[in-house]
Amino acid sequence: MDQPRILRIYLHPPMLQTARAGKLGFLNRMTRLLADRGWQVAIHWSGEAARKAAPDLPGYALFHMERPTHDRALTFRRAYHYPFWRLERHGERWNWPVALARFDPATVDADATRDFAGRLRGRVLPGPDPVRGDHVLIPLQGRLRDCRSFQTMSPVDMVEAVARTGRRAIATLHPKETYDAEDRRALDALARRYPNLTIGGDTARLLRDCALVATQNSAVGFDGLILEKPVVLFGMSDFHHIALNVADLGAKAALARAEGHRPDFAAYLDWFLRRTSLDMMAPDADDRLLAAMEKGGWPV
Secondary structure, three states, X not given: OOOOOEEEEEEOOOHHHHHHOOOOHHHHHHHHHHHOOOOEEEEEEOOHHHHHHHHHOOOEEEEEOOOOOOOOEEEEEEOOOOOEEEEEOOOOHHHOHHHHOOOOHHHOOHHHHHHHHHHHHHHHOOOOOOOOOOOEEEEOOOOOOOOOOOEOOOHHHHHHHHHOOOOOEEEEOOOOOOOOHHHHHHHHHHHHHOOOEXXXXXXXXXXXXXXXXXXXXXXXXXXXXXXXXXXXXXXXXXXXXXXXXXXHHOHHHHHXXXXXXXXXXXXXXXXXXXXXXXXXXXXXXXXXXXXXXXXXXXXX
């Protein structure tokens, strides 16, 4: 059955207010491209009720960092740093085409990638040159005591796996997550058991001079790649290609190999951002976005 060319964009604050004020470039570009093709576009407040009702409404839907609710809906999110975005059919980053693709550093120009990586670092992570210190940074996310389907172990068990190596380890808390008393007790118990483990600290500062990053799939791990830090992933992710993956190697082996891990960081960043995402500053940004919408099933 043909659907009317109506797009409903579902957002949460503060992005909702930003988009309604016309200050979100990605959505402005999408709206312009669709309006030029006869579409009507409206922005709505997302939430449980809106998501439940969306499949029964005519037209198409777009969610931000939420799982699409039906086969006419897509999700979008920034590819870690502006101006790079992704428009996808699935909410799980580890199932996106980029996650399933093979990275080959031989396919990118070495000089161009070094220039790009240097400019990216200077723009998004300005500051002194990073150094390889002696501590392992463990940026925590949420649900510390749960082992979810995309994880090899719970975050608490991940912290213990790192602490068990005897290396100095610092686990930092996510500023937007809520940790309950049981989470705190679990972390405190680990800190008492392992004198080399510290809980809390300034994640951005600790990242710049850490030896490596151990994480489930935190965006801090991606920033670690920008600073040329080895990354050990305990969960599934879209940026796993040059990381050491616990699912493949086991925690002990992955952490042991990190010291000598020197992948081609610059080539990977170029491939992951400029070649596989939607670069909204690229000369062909309109064509890329239209192609992504068409691939997602929208009649553009």
